[in-house]
Amino acid sequence: MELFITSPEAGSGDVMQLVPTVTWSGDCKQCARTLEFGILSSPTDKNVPVISCPLGSAVLFSDAGSELFEGYIFTRQKSTGDSVIDITAYDRGIYVKQNEAVYKFTNTTPEAITARICADFGIEVGDIAETGVKISRNFIGVGLYKIIQTAYTLAAETTGEAYQIRFAGKKLSVIKKGVSSDTVIIQGGSNLMSASTTESVESLVNQV
Template sequence: MSNISLHLLHDGVDYDITELQASVTNSGSVGAVGRTLEFPLLSARYDVNQPKVPAALGDNVQLFADGQTQFDGFVFSLQRDSGSDLVTVGCVDRGLYLKRSEAAYRFVGQTPEAIARRVCLDHRIPVGRLAQTGVPIRRNFPGVSLYKIIQTAYTLAAEKTGERYMLRFRGAELDVIARVKSGASAVIEPGCNLLTATVKESAERLVSQVAIYDQNGNLIRVRKNEDAIALCGVMQRYIQAAKNKNVDAEAAMILEDNDIQRTITVECLGDPALLSGGSVIVREPVTGLYGLYWIDSDVHTWKGGVHRVKLGLNLKKVMDKVTAGKELTT
């Protein structure tokens, strides 16, 4: 069970509003660079004995769990009801600015880490830890969101490194992480912290083989997922070879990311360290969940003194693949 502290900064005054809300929900996912926070703030209009905390759009809100920053963002929505003393406060972190801000860039041979640093420097975004790839990128971005610029660079690098990258904010700083196994992964199991677990299998997005063609339309070779073909037949994706393009690595990534999907959801007692992009060990005999799983989404809820977290898990590492802009050929 984690202890939380919730603070709202309004007109230079820091209000500790931990005791003025009934619940707090903090969530994020691999496909969303930003995290969200929502809570009902007690704001009694006529009860003089109740504290009155002003809240306005743009106010800074910080959530701490066990003394560590869990969320640092801004109020972006307020909902008031004439029949209630509660104001529903919706907050987003700085990831929203990456997705809402657009710019134009031309990069010739810069690495994704250099591109991320340059974009952040130009837009006054503090930089934290940036995954190192060493892969040169040649690309033109005419009027593209800052998120798409950085994520495209890392998507192109992933085709060569085989890693999966994710953007997320740690406080005010942007981190780009490679999704790697952690020796300190938490363990979720019955009788300890597991509440519920569900597993769903689906072949709706399946790609069981990739055909690689040259620029004249001639078939070069085919990469196959034999197990998937045996189960569901041939569902083929086409890719075209090009200079400086590792088509075999791209084909392998397509097959991996579009294999039979296993949607795994677990709900357990809360742990602030269980965040999208990380990993967790699950041991559950009914659903057959045993081993290490990747966290694709997380929803943390603190209510009535109890911290719970709902996790979307995956057997495979995935990333939000973006291919904005155009490759430079000269």
């Protein structure tokens, strides 16, 4: 696996060899996906290179050249005496979630609503699921993600399908829920570097 950080000061570089942990997460109910990772950092050990990773730096996480996550650094944390900088990055879905707008749609399909929002906010369009269902709804000060989600939820009452909004690189897509062709399977001996399991009987209640 590769993890590239691109900053204005240092350009782009693969820092995976200095990353002890990576957590890549997302939710079908959320537009933004998250990448949390740590970078080794030591002001006293000259064998540990200094990595430039200011807020806003671009992050690319991939597996054998296949992109898994592309986003930007939003938070950094390092405690005194700690040898790891904890970083949280979000993909472009965070901007769709945080930006609000005012729209009035009349007899407009969700796919047309999505295309309009993308055009207005300069968002590249990926695969947009077609419903053919026309809806009418006013949105006042509503987040872009919520607008698109509401439109497809209303259409789902007719189509019977469930839809998911997500970013693939720079492009916003709306797909039918299910396993897509780019689903990555993590497995030992391939792309899984380490794993741990925990077992406990602390919750066990037995009859005395």
